[in-house]
Amino acid sequence: QVQLLESGGGVVRPGRSLRLSCAASGFAFTNYGIHWVRQSPGKGLEWVAVISFDGNNYFYAESVRGRFTISRDNSKNMLFLQMDSLRPDDTAVYYCAMSPQAGTLYHWGQGTLVIVSS
Amino acid sequence: VVLTQSPLSLPVTLGQPASISCKSSQNLVYGDGDTYLNWFHQRPGQAPRRLIYKVSIRDSGVPDRFGGSGSGTDFTLKISRVEAEDVGVYYCMQGTHWPWTFGQGTRVEIK
Numbered sequence: 338q339v340q341l342l343e344s345g346g347g348v349v350r351p352g353r354s355l356r357l358s359c360a361a362s363g364f365a366f367t368n369y370g371i372h373w374v375r376q377s378p379g380k381g382l383e384w385v386a387v388i389s390f391d392g393n394n395y396f397y398a399e400s401v402r403g404r405f406t407i408s409r410d411n412s413k414n415m416l417f418l419q420m421d422s423l424r425p426d427d428t429a430v431y432y433c434a435m436s437p438q439a440g441t442l443y444h445w446g447q448g449t450l451v452i453v454s455s
Numbered sequence: 456v457v458l459t460q461s462p463l464s465l466p467v468t469l470g471q472p473a474s475i476s477c478k479s480s481q482n483l484v485y486g487d488g489d490t491y492l493n494w495f496h497q498r499p500g501q502a503p504r505r506l507i508y509k510v511s512i513r514d515s516g517v518p519d520r521f522g523g524s525g526s527g528t529d530f531t532l533k534i535s536r537v538e539a540e541d542v543g544v545y546y547c548m549q550g551t552h553w554p555w556t557f558g559q560g561t562r563v564e565i566k
Contacts, residue, residue, distance in 0.1 A: 440491025
């Protein structure tokens with residue numbers, strides 16, 4: 338079955354960097370785009386970024402554009418999110434998610450918590 | 456695209472119906488003719504679970520008391536008879552326009 342397992346979260350000071358990873362299994366990873374979605378504590382869901390199946394196309398939410406970089410390693414079935422210049426409002430649980438269908442998200446990881454605090 | 460859900464809080468009686476509205480600031484019909492409007496349910500400490508995609512297609516395993524409807528900019532999720540397991544937060548999400556966006560969420564609780 339499809340599994341998405343995020344890692345790399347932790348506590349980081351404002352202005353510093355963190356790299357999240359998402360290990361995928363149970364599906365043809367190289368065939369699908371993959372997304373990052375985040376949820377600040379007690380708040381709603383925010384779509385963050387997407388990368389195409391081949392890694393050649395990506396798109397970001399305005400709130401992270403220029404600071405976050407999404408990438409993937411299709412040889413290892415891995416998705417990444419490089420987060421630079423972190424701010425306190427980046428504090429959230431970060432999920433990777435995907436779907437075999439267009440325009441939706443079906444499979445989600447369990448999330449990894451990032452806390453940006455001095 | 457801004458998705459506006461209402462109400463934001465919905466106390467319901469067990470066995471009674473419930474309805475959540477999701478209004479979009481833009482038409483959600485994509486160039487291929489499909490409308491990529493989704494509904495998710497989230498319980499505390501869990502990842503969201505998709506209930507409905509493309510407005511009205513219910514996912515496998517989702518009880519048939521859940522139904523999605525609407526078109527263009529106005530969409531609705533209806534629960535015909537609320538059960539205890541339905542508590543949590545419901546989100547609509549559009550996958551038509553980049554960036555994808557979620558509604559603010561509607562918290563359903565039992566009276």
